[in-house]
Amino acid sequence: MAHEGFFPIQGQPVATDPQIVVANIAGAANNVSFSFVSDAGDQLQLLPLVQGDPNAAPDEFVGSPLLPVEPFRVLATGVDGNGAPFQRMYSPLFRPQTIKVTPLTIVDGCRKARPFC
Amino acid sequence: MNFQVQNLGAAGTFNVVVQDSSGFLSSLTPSSLTLDTGATATVTAGFSVPLFVSLGTTDSITVVATSAIDPNFGNSAFQALNVLPAFGFNGGGQRPTDVNLFLTYAKPTDSPTALPAGTSTFPVMLAYSAATISTTFSATLNGVDITSSFHPQPGSFETVTIPVQSGRNDLLLSIDGTRTDGHIATDRDRLVFNVP
Secondary structure (H helix, E strand, C coil), rough: CCCCCCCCCCCCCCCCCCCCEEEECCCCCCEEEEEEEECCCEEEEEEEEECCCCCCCCCCCCECCCCCCEEEHHHHHEEEEECCEHHHHHHHHCCCCCCCEEEEECCCCCECCCCCC | CEEEEEEECCCEEEEEEEEECCCCEEECCCEEECCCCCCEEEEEEEEEEEECCCCCCCEEEEEEEEEEECCCEEEEEEEEEEEEEEEEECCCCCCCCHHHHHHEEEEECCCCECCCCCCCCEEEEECCCCEEEEEEEEEEEECCCCCCCCCCCCEEEEEEEECCCCCCEEEEEEEEEECCCCCEEEEEEEEEEEEC
């Protein structure tokens, strides 16, 4: 049986490919919502993520959004365990691309002293 | 190692580079691609692992394709390449954990080996394990004794180029060695080369 679960993609997301987004929140949080924001911090669109995906941990938020066409970050807002509102930004800037690089051959290894592998 | 580059945007030219952590990259073809919208192309990266590299070494390989006019447009793919022993073919037999390892081969990698029409020589790259007894070594090619072409020093390896002819070529190699239980045993390998 294959190992189930979600794994990070290689490189940058491809704008036209279906994507699965998985988010983790450390610590107690309620009423959490996510959104895509631009490099400048402006909201681009909401990012609907929910808990309970069978291939994810119970506390992970999962969704299959359409990606913005422009570079984006992910913003989470909600209420922490003390009832105080919070806002957290995932700092890496994602740049949806229109070029895709895919390995065609899966190679476990390369033997030493071979002229070509 | 082949990678597919697909352009889902406007037609353009893309530069391809390979970053590999261990420096094993030996070739990259092509390093520049011009792709129409929706077009794909295959990039081939070749790697050569030197003999002195430690087993267990991993080469982290990232292939990056970037727009020739705007470096913000590009993407990448990652693969890890593990270094494997050079002499991975034991010639076959019944005791792969010891006797079959007296003689092991980097070339050929299997037997029989199909060679292209017109091939007249083949470089046999073999290793003699430290357990071998060099004076017991013998080699015949199509029934002709070619023992003197080999230099079977225990714990060493060498490349010996043998002549091959059209049809089937049988290279028989034999050497005694000390098994893991202390007994002496013989590793006999028949390497077959077929030339159309």
